[in-house]
Amino acid sequence: MSEASAHAPSDFIRDMVAADVAKKKHGGKVTTRFPPEPNGYLHMGHAKSICLNFGVASDQGGVCHLRMDDTNPATEDPEYVAAIQRDVKWLGFDWGEKMFYASGYYEQLFELGEKLIRLGRAYVCDLSEDAFAEYRGTISEHGKESPFRSRTVDENLDLFRRMRKGEFKDGACVLRAKIDMTSPNMKMRDPPLYRIKHAHHYRTGDAWCIYPLYDYAHCLSDSFEGITHSLCTMEFESARELYDWVIAATEVPWVPRQTEFARLNLSYTVLSKRKLLQLVEESHVAGWDDPRMPTIAGMRRRGYTPEAIRAFCGKIGVAKNLSTVDIALLEYTVREDLNPRSPRALAVLRPLKVVIENYGEGDVEEIDAAYWPDDATRKESRKVPFTREIFIDHDDFMEAPPKDFYRLSPGKSVRLWYAYVITCTGVVKDAGGNVVELRATYDKDSRGGGGKKVDGTVHWVSASCALDAEVRIYDRLFTTENPGVESGDFKIDLNPKSLTVLSAKVEPSLATANAGERFQFARIGYFVADDDSKPGHPVFNRTVALKDGWGKANARAAGPASIAPKEPPVSKRAAKDGRDPTAPPPSAAPLSPEAIRLRDTYAITADEARTLALEPGALGLFEGAVVAGAPAKAAAALCCNDVLGELRSRKLDAAPFVPSAIAELLALGAEGTISSKLTKDVLAAMFESGDGPRAIVEKKGIRQISDAGALEAIVDKVLAENADAVARYRAGNANVMGALVGLTMKASGGKANPKLMSDLVKKKLG
Numbered sequence: 070m071s072e073a074s075a076h077a078p079s080d081f082i083r084d085m086v087a088a089d090v091a092k093k094k095h096g097g098k099v100t101t102r103f104p105p106e107p108n109g110y111l112h113m114g115h116a117k118s119i120c121l122n123f124g125v126a127s128d129q130g131g132v133c134h135l136r137m138d139d140t141n142p143a144t145e146d147p148e149y150v151a152a153i154q155r156d157v158k159w160l161g162f163d164w165g166e167k168m169f170y171a172s173g174y175y176e177q178l179f180e181l182g183e184k185l186i187r188l189g190r191a192y193v194c195d196l197s198e199d200a201f202a203e204y205r206g207t208i209s210e211h212g213k214e215s216p217f218r219s220r221t222v223d224e225n226l227d228l229f230r231r232m233r234k235g236e237f238k239d240g241a242c243v244l245r246a247k248i249d250m251t252s253p254n255m256k257m258r259d260p261p262l263y264r265i266k267h268a269h270h271y272r273t274g275d276a277w278c279i280y281p282l283y284d285y286a287h288c289l290s291d292s293f294e295g296i297t298h299s300l301c302t303m304e305f306e307s308a309r310e311l312y313d314w315v316i317a318a319t320e321v322p323w324v325p326r327q328t329e330f331a332r333l334n335l336s337y338t339v340l341s342k343r344k345l346l347q348l349v350e351e352s353h354v355a356g357w358d359d360p361r362m363p364t365i366a367g368m369r370r371r372g373y374t375p376e377a378i379r380a381f382c383g384k385i386g387v388a389k390n391l392s393t394v395d396i397a398l399l400e401y402t403v404r405e406d407l408n409p410r411s412p413r414a415l416a417v418l419r420p421l422k423v424v425i426e427n428y429g430e431g432d433v434e435e436i437d438a439a440y441w442p443d444d445a446t447r448k449e450s451r452k453v454p455f456t457r458e459i460f461i462d463h464d465d466f467m468e469a470p471p472k473d474f475y476r477l478s479p480g481k482s483v484r485l486w487y488a489y490v491i492t493c494t495g496v497v498k499d500a501g502g503n504v505v506e507l508r509a510t511y512d513k514d515s516r517g518g519g520g521k522k523v524d525g526t527v528h529w530v531s532a533s534c535a536l537d538a539e540v541r542i543y544d545r546l547f548t549t550e551n552p553g554v555e556s557g558d559f560k561i562d563l564n565p566k567s568l569t570v571l572s573a574k575v576e577p578s579l580a581t582a583n584a585g586e587r588f589q590f591a592r593i594g595y596f597v598a599d600d601d602s603k604p605g606h607p608v609f610n611r612t613v614a615l616k617d618g619w620g621k622a623n624a625r626a627a628g629p630a631s632i633a634p635k636e637p638p639v640s641k642r643a644a645k646d647g648r649d650p651t652a653p654p655p656s657a658a659p660l661s662p663e664a665i666r667l668r669d670t671y672a673i674t675a676d677e678a679r680t681l682a683l684e685p686g687a688l689g690l691f692e693g694a695v696v697a698g699a700p701a702k703a704a705a706a707l708c709c710n711d712v713l714g715e716l717r718s719r720k721l722d723a724a725p726f727v728p729s730a731i732a733e734l735l736a737l738g739a740e741g742t743i744s745s746k747l748t749k750d751v752l753a754a755m756f757e758s759g760d761g762p763r764a765i766v767e768k769k770g771i772r773q774i775s776d777a778g779a780l781e782a783i784v785d786k787v788l789a790e791n792a793d794a795v796a797r798y799r800a801g802n803a804n805v806m807g808a809l810v811g812l813t814m815k816a817s818g819g820k821a822n823p824k825l826m827s828d829l830v831k832k833k834l835g
C-alpha cells in the first residue's frame with residue numbers, strides 16, 4: 070500500500086476514522102472501498118477518491134477493496150475493468166486479494182429482495198415510467214401511493230420471480246421499496262430497487278434480465294464486504310437515508326456507514342466520465358489516454374508521475390464544501406515533482422540555422438554537458454557535439470528587437486548553453502523577406518564562462534549531428550475556467566490549439582530515449598518520450614512548460630497562448646533567469662523561473678518569491694492558501710517566515726494540515742480574533758496537532774484581549790515600572806511611545822489587541 074498516502078495531512082474523514090478506531094468501533098478495524106463503475110477510464114477526481122480510500126485504510130492498518138460497481142449492463146466493458154486496475158496500481162495502491170464485483174452479489178441481492186417482499190417492505194409496481202414520475206410528487210408536493218402498493222406478499226413474490234425468469238418486457242414493472250410517499254426526501258418515496266433489462270452483461274452474460282439499482286446494490290455490497298467507512302461524494306448525501314434504510318430493512322448483520330466529501334473540480338477541465346466519453350467517441354481527442362485528457366491514463370502518457378498526482382491529492386485535502394481547484398496548482402505540483410527527476414537536454418523546437426563563420430568546417434567538439442547543472446551533488450553528464458552550423462530557436466532571435474530583448478539580434482551576442490559566446494554578424498532572408506539563416510562568429514576564449522560578458526543564454530543543437538524529433542506541445546483542453554458553464558455546451562469551449570505538433574531538432578543523446586523517459590528541455594519545459602517513438606526518431610510530449618505562461622498570456626490576449634514558454638516582453642531579468650551552467654554561481658542569485666512565476670503571478674516581493682521557490686513545503690501551503698482565498702501578500706509573509714520556521718525546526722517536508730488551514734488562520738487574524746503574536750502560537754499548535762486554526766482557538770480558548778479594563782491594568786503597571794521613559798516622553802521625546810507600546814504588548818503575553826493597546830497608551834500619556 071502506498072507509503073506516500075501515510076503522510077497525508079489530516080482532514081475530517083481521517084479524524085473521524087481515527088476516533089472510531091480509538092473507540093474500538095467495528096472492533097477497531099478499518100475497511101474502505103473504491104467502487105468505480107467500469108463504464109469509462111478513471112480521472113483525476115477518481116484519483117482523489119482512490120488516495121482517500123486507500124490512504125485512510127493504510128493510515129489505520131486497514132484494507133481497501135477495489136469493487137466494480139457493475140450493475141448496468143448497457144455501459145460496462147471489461148476493457149474498462151482492465152484500465153481501472155492498471156490505473157489504480159500505477160497510482161501506487163494495492164488491493165491485494167480484495168477485488169470484488171457488485172455483479173458477484175446478484176444472487177444474494179435477489180434473495181434479499183425476496184426477503185424485503187416477505188417482510189412487507191417491497192412490492193412489484195407496474196406503473197409506466199410517466200405515471201411513476203407523476204406519482205412521485207415534487208419537492209413541494211407529497212407523492213401518491215401506487216395502486217400496486219397493496220399487492221400481497223405472495224403476489225409480489227410470484228411477480229418478482231417471474232421478472233427474473235424473463236416473463237416481462239423491459240420497463241414493464243420494477244421492484245420498489247415500500248417506505249413513505251410523503252417523505253420530504255424524494256429518495257425515500259418508494260424508490261425502485263430492481264428493474265428489468267434484457268441485456269448481455271460483460272460478466273454474468275445472459276444469466277440475468279433484472280438488475281439491481283445503485284441505491285440498493287451499493288450499500289448491500291458494502292455490508293457483504295464488511296466495509297466500515299463507505300466514503301463517497303456529496304451528491305450521495307440525500308441518498309444516505311435510503312442507504313441506512315436498505316441496511317436496516319434487509320436486516321443484514323454488518324452495518325456500514327456512509328460519509329460524504331466534496332468531489333474534485335478542476336479549472337479548465339471536465340471531470341465526468343460521460344463528458345470524457347463524448348470527447349473520445351466524437352474524436353475531439355485521440356483516445357482515453359490522450360495526454361490532454363484528465364484521465365489517469367492520459368496524465369501518465371503526458372508524463373505526470375504517480376507521486377505528483379498523489380502529492381496533488383494531498384495538497385487539495387478533503388472537505389465537504391465544494392470548490393474548484395486551480396489547475397495551476399496541479400501544474401505547479403507536477404513541475405515540483407519533475408524538477409529533481411528530469412535530466413536536462415537540449416532541444417530546439419523551431420529551428421533557425423546559425424552558421425558560425427570563424428569555426429572550422431568539419432570540426433566537431435564534444436562538449437561536456439551536465440545533466441544536473443543546478444545540483445552540485447550530481448555530477449553526471451553527457452557529451453553534446455558542437456559544430457560550425459547549429460540551430461537555435463526562432464523565438465531567440467529578433468531582427469529589430471525592443472530595447473530589453475536580451476537574446477540574439479544583429480550585432481548582439483549571447484552565450485550558447487554549456488558552450489561559447491556567439492555574435493550575430495548577418496541575416497539571410499528568403500524571397501518573402503523571412504529570416505531563414507543567421508551568420509555569426511564565436512569567441513574561442515568564452516567556453517566555461519570565460520570571454521566577454523553577455524546578458525542572455527540560449528539553447529542550441531549541432532545542425533549536422535542533431536536528431537529529428539516530433540514534439541507535441543499540449544495545452545489546456547478548454548479555454549474557459551468552467552467549461553460549458555457560460556456557453557451551455559462544454560464542447561464549445563474546447564481549445565482549438567490544445568495540440569501543436571512541431572518538427573524539432575534534439576541533441577543526439579536522445580536517440581536512445583525509452584518511452585516514458587523524462588527530460589527537462591533547457592529553457593522550455595518538461596518532456597516525456599512517447600510510446601510512438603521509433604528508433605532514431607523519438608516523439609516527445611510536453612508534460613508541462615517550465616513556467617506558467619498561460620495565465621499571463623491569457624490575461625493579455627483573448628484566447629489561449631499556443632505555446633506557453635514564450636514570455637514576451639522579454640525583460641532583462643527574464644533573459645537572465647536561465648543560469649549559465651558553465652558560469653560560477655553569482656553572489657546575488659538571479660530569480661529562478663519558478664521565482665519569477667511566483668512574483669508575477671501573486672505580486673509578492675522578489676525575496677518572498679525566491680524563498681518560496683526554494684521551499685516546496687512552504688510553497689505548497691502558500692499556493693494552496695491563495696487557492697482557498699487567502700490574500701497573497703499576507704500568505705506569502707506568513708509562509709516565508711513563521712511557516713518556514715516551523716517546517717525547519719520540526720524537520721518537516723510538509724505541514725500536517727491542509728493549505729486552506731493557512732487561509733483560515735489569516736482570516737482569524739483579519740477578523741481580529743487573534744493578534745499576530747497569537748497567530749504564531751496557533752500556527753505552532755497546528756503543527757503540533759494537525760488541527761485547523763478554528764478548532765485550536767476554540768479548544769484552547771485563545772482570544773486576544775480586547776477588554777479595556779484588563780488592558781488598562783497592564784498599561785498602568787508598565788507605565789509605573791518605566792517612569793523615566795514616561796518622563797522622557799513628556800519632555801518631548803516622541804520616539805519613546807513605540808517602545809512603551811511594545812512593552813505593554815509584551816506584558817500582555819502578546820495577547821492584547823494591538824490597536825486598542827496603542828490607543829490606550831497614547832491616551833494615558835496624554
Ligand code: ATP
Binds near residue numbers: 105
Ligand atoms: P463521473 O461523474 O465522472 O461519471 P462517477 O461518480 O459516476 O464519476 P464512479 O465510477 O461511480 O464514477 O466513481 C467511483 C468513485 O469515485 C465514487 O465513489 C465517486 O464518488 C468517486 N468520484 C468520482 N468523481 C469524483 C470526483 N470528481 N472527485 C472525487 N471523487 C470522485
Ligand code: MG
Binds near residue numbers: 106
Ligand atoms: Mg457514479
